[in-house]
Amino acid sequence: MGCLKPTTPAVAITRRIPMAKSKKNIVDLAQSLHILGEATRLQLMLLLQDKPRNVTELCKATKTPQPSVSRHLGIMRMGGLVACKREGKSIRYSLATLSALAHGKAIANLLKAVAKG
DSSP states (O other), rough: OOOOSSSSOGGGGTTTOSOOOHHHHHHHHHHHHTTTTTTTHHHHHHHTSSEEEEHHHHHHHHHHHHHHHHHHHHHHHHTTTTEEEEEEEEEEEEEHHHHHHHHHHHHHHHHHHHHHO
16 A cells, blocks of 8 residues: 555545534534544544654554554545655655644543543
């Protein structure tokens, strides 16, 4: 799986937060939240908010096998949530935009609040 551009435009999560005003914005936001509704993808999103990482780093951090991490990153990339850049033999993944970075931090804060109870 190479570093291909997503086939769909970046999703609402990277552009239209905090207010989704039109039906299309709401649909785009729902699609983004659906992508992040899987625990491993949410964990990857939170890890990528700190810095770009390669698959090996993400596998170690999540204790998840490489094929699974690669599959989840591919889904996130096609949804416009993450971007990739080849560096030598490896590919580094990062959040797609600064807006996605801000959204990742908001998710982290929400998770911290939930964990505190």
